[in-house]
Amino acid sequence: MQRRIYLDDIPLPEARERMSKFLRNNNLAGPLEAEKIPLSEAAGRISAEPVWASLSSPGYHASAMDGYAVKSKESSGATETSPVRIPLGPEGPASYVDTGDPMPPWADAVVMIENAELVDDDTAIEIRAAVAPWTSVRPMGEDLVATELVLPANHCLSPVDLGAIAGSGHATVSVRRKPVVVIIPTGTELISPEEAESRAMKPGEIIEYNSLMLAAQVESWGGEARRYSTVIDDPELIRRALARAAGEADLVVMIAGSSAGSEDYSASVIGDLGEVFVHGIAVKPGHPVILGMVKGTPPVPVIGSPGYPVSCALTGEIFIEPILSQWLGRSGRQRPETEAVMSRKLHSAAGAEEFVRVALGEVDGKTVAAPLQRGAGVISSLVKADGILRIPALSEGVDAGEMVRVSLLRDPAEIRRTIVHIGSHDICLDVLAQYIAGRSSRFTSSNAGSLGGLVALKRGEAHVAGSHLLDPDTGNFNDSYIRRYLSGEKVAVISFVHREQGLITAKGNPKGIRDFSDLTREDLRYVNRQRGAGTRVLLDYNLEQLGIDPEQVPGYRREEYTHLAVAAAVQSGAADCGLGIAAAAMALDLDFIPLAHERYELVTLERFFEGPVLKPLLEVLEDQEFRKTVDSMAGYATADMGRVRKIEA
Ligand SMILES: Nc1nc2c(c(=O)[nH]1)N[C@H]1C(S)=C(S)[C@@H](COP(=O)(O)OP(=O)(O)OC[C@H]3O[C@@H](n4cnc5c(N)ncnc54)[C@H](O)[C@@H]3O)O[C@H]1N2
Numbered sequence: 001m002q003r004r005i006y007l008d009d010i011p012l013p014e015a016r017e018r019m020s021k022f023l024r025n026n027n028l029a030g031p032l033e034a035e036k037i038p039l040s041e042a043a044g045r046i047s048a049e050p051v052w053a054s055l056s057s058p059g060y061h062a063s064a065m066d067g068y069a070v071k072s073k074e075s076s077g078a079t080e081t082s083p084v085r086i087p088l089g090p091e092g093p094a095s096y097v098d099t100g101d102p103m104p105p106w107a108d109a110v111v112m113i114e115n116a117e118l119v120d121d122d123t124a125i126e127i128r129a130a131v132a133p134w135t136s137v138r139p140m141g142e143d144l145v146a147t148e149l150v151l152p153a154n155h156c157l158s159p160v161d162l163g164a165i166a167g168s169g170h171a172t173v174s175v176r177r178k179p180v181v182v183i184i185p186t187g188t189e190l191i192s193p194e195e196a197e198s199r200a201m202k203p204g205e206i207i208e209y210n211s212l213m214l215a216a217q218v219e220s221w222g223g224e225a226r227r228y229s230t231v232i233d234d235p236e237l238i239r240r241a242l243a244r245a246a247g248e249a250d251l252v253v254m255i256a257g258s259s260a261g262s263e264d265y266s267a268s269v270i271g272d273l274g275e276v277f278v279h280g281i282a283v284k285p286g287h288p289v290i291l292g293m294v295k296g297t298p299p300v301p302v303i304g305s306p307g308y309p310v311s312c313a314l315t316g317e318i319f320i321e322p323i324l325s326q327w328l329g330r331s332g333r334q335r336p337e338t339e340a341v342m343s344r345k346l347h348s349a350a351g352a353e354e355f356v357r358v359a360l361g362e363v364d365g366k367t368v369a370a371p372l373q374r375g376a377g378v379i380s381s382l383v384k385a386d387g388i389l390r391i392p393a394l395s396e397g398v399d400a401g402e403m404v405r406v407s408l409l410r411d412p413a414e415i416r417r418t419i420v421h422i423g424s425h426d427i428c429l430d431v432l433a434q435y436i437a438g439r440s441s442r443f444t445s446s447n448a449g450s451l452g453g454l455v456a457l458k459r460g461e462a463h464v465a466g467s468h469l470l471d472p473d474t475g476n477f478n479d480s481y482i483r484r485y486l487s488g489e490k491v492a493v494i495s496f497v498h499r500e501q502g503l504i505t506a507k508g509n510p511k512g513i514r515d516f517s518d519l520t521r522e523d524l525r526y527v528n529r530q531r532g533a534g535t536r537v538l539l540d541y542n543l544e545q546l547g548i549d550p551e552q553v554p555g556y557r558r559e560e561y562t563h564l565a566v567a568a569a570v571q572s573g574a575a576d577c578g579l580g581i582a583a584a585a586m587a588l589d590l591d592f593i594p595l596a597h598e599r600y601e602l603v604t605l606e607r608f609f610e611g612p613v614l615k616p617l618l619e620v621l622e623d624q625e626f627r628k629t630v631d632s633m634a635g636y637a638t639a640d641m642g643r644v645r646k647i648e649a
């Protein structure tokens with residue numbers, strides 16, 4: 001089997017066209033055949049034919065109210081001061097009816113029971129207002145007239161549609177057959193979520209969940225997904241699985257093995273059993289996508305999805321959804337879009353169309369888009385994403401402040417009630433977010449370091465910035481930085497937590513590290529935080545107090561962006577220690593030497609503080625249960641949580 005090293009870079013429209021051409025040439029482009037199914041199973045299916053009413057509804061003139069059927073002309077002249085009496089009798093001119101009863105043939109209106117009074121020993125009614133013909137009557141065919149169109153073909157059946165179809169005299173409906181999509185995960189390193197839950201994972205093992213995502217996508221788009229169990233990286237086994245899949249599927253999706261690695265067999269196996277039309281598309285993520293087919297009667301289209309989860313999910317959106325829509329006779333989905341201001345400069349390599357996940361929030365009346373992590377393995381970035389920004393192949397990116405169009409993954413109403421936090425990350429913010437969610441609001445958080453948060457606040461891109469910047473001259477937190485970075489603004493600083501910072505070391509502290517003065521030891525390697533991080537400022541302050549030049553600290557230049565990344569560097573042995581919070585040490589079962597207390601505060605502008613947007617957050621800070629939760633976390637205290645000081649910067 002030939003190993004392919006070089007992938008193509010085919011523009012997305014051309015790649016799509018190659019697949020479309022194959023489908024057209026093989027009579028596979030049109031909608032699938034129809035099947036008749038009971039209405040109880042038809043929600044969400046696509047009608048294959050128009051539905052014509054075979055009955056009228058109602059099928060007779062019906063009383064619309066509980067009351068008395070009357071001949072309307074008997075009521076003429078009735079007023080408040082001169083009521084009219086109408087005798088009751090089975091042949092009229094008045095007779096009792098319930099809502100929905102057929103109207104007696106002699107009657108043409110109904111007087112509601114509350115507008116009529118029984119008189120003459122209940123043998124007649126008295127009414128004090130005349131009724132016009134057809135008052136409170138539902139004429140035959142009011143809803144639907146037999147032969148009328150109830151619903152067109154190619155219509156996605158909603159719950160109310162089912163009611164209307166049944167009401168028009170049908171028990172079944174003709175819908176498009178569900179396209180069968182077989183999904184084949186490949187990869188020797190993959191284990192099932194069940195297995196991962198039941199035992200410790202070994203290095204190199206990966207939880208197989210792409211097939212889960214793809215199957216759910218396929219089902220949500222109207223297809224029938226069939227997941228095969230994982231096939232190990234063996235070309236013969238992969239070939240057998242593909243051949244079997246082609247025997248039962250309208251479309252086969254193979255996962256992973258799509259790029260240029262030593263165990264990437266998807267393309268060659270597809271080539272063996274059929275043809276590869278495209279291998280390598282100028283999109284990011286999703287570059288190594290394969291489009292091809294397996295020979296047969298009829299031939300079966302195959303999509304080879306990259307193994308990285310984000311690439312895989314996007315492959316579903318970009319390639320699988322349009323084919324399913326075509327087969328179901330529905331127009332492809334188009335997500336609603338919104339205009340947004342880009343919060344940060346975003347570089348994108350020219351040559352590939354890039355799909356950037358963004359978080360959205362509304363600050364000062366404008367929608368702000370903040371790019372999320374771009375790695376193709378970071379599925380949590382898609383979970384957090386509120387929208388997708390497409391950067392065209394010819395563009396080299398977007399400038400900060402530039403207007404962009406974002407296609408929405410979330411309801412705009414939800415985006416409007418979002419509190420946007422940009423700043424330093426702290427685990428308590430996740431707890432805060434959870435409590436805010438309980439108050440029907442949303443708190444999103446991007447980690448940009450303390451200084452990054454203040455800058456974002458100044459630029460109108462965030463409502464609140466978490467900050468813990470130590471002022472070396474005063475020993476206070478944040479104020480001098482606020483004066484510098486938010487000058488001209490009316491600022492409110494809300495106390496959040498006091499927390500312990502300290503040195504994170506390997507379990508048992510094997511190198512006997514005691515405090516900052518040890519950091520110059522030649523046998524130690526330190527791992528630092530990025531410039532602008534409060535933790536970095538804290539280190540620099542302590543080094544200065546001790547008269548230590550940072551250059552004397554081995555590893556000072558090695559930077560990580562989060563507390564957990566520092567802890568991970570220690571855990572892996574790449575470093576011996578790093579400054580961080582206790583929670584990060586605990587998360588990875590490491591040792592922690594507490595060395596400093598610091599104040600982590602929430603900085604906001606007075607107009608946000610006074611306005612409605614921050615209300616849920618301020619309420620949570622007063623919530624005793626929230627405070628108890630935070631107090632119970634290692635290294636945290638809520639002593640003055642919620643206290644506010646105002647600064648005219
Ligand atoms: N030298 C090159 N290397 C890579 C290239 C390239 O052009 N040249 N492309 C990169 C890009 S871009 C992508 S995307 C990936 C695509 O990788 P493969 O499709 O070959 O997939 P694997 O290498 O087997 O897996 C990648 C990654 O995803 C995990 N994975 C795989 N299947 C699943 C699954 N079903 N559920 C969850 N996770 C899965 C797998 O374990 C790997 O971690 O290649 C780059 N490399």
Ligand code: MOO
Nearest residue numbers: 285286287311376
């Ligand atoms: O195509 Mo890969 O998906 O860019 O990461």
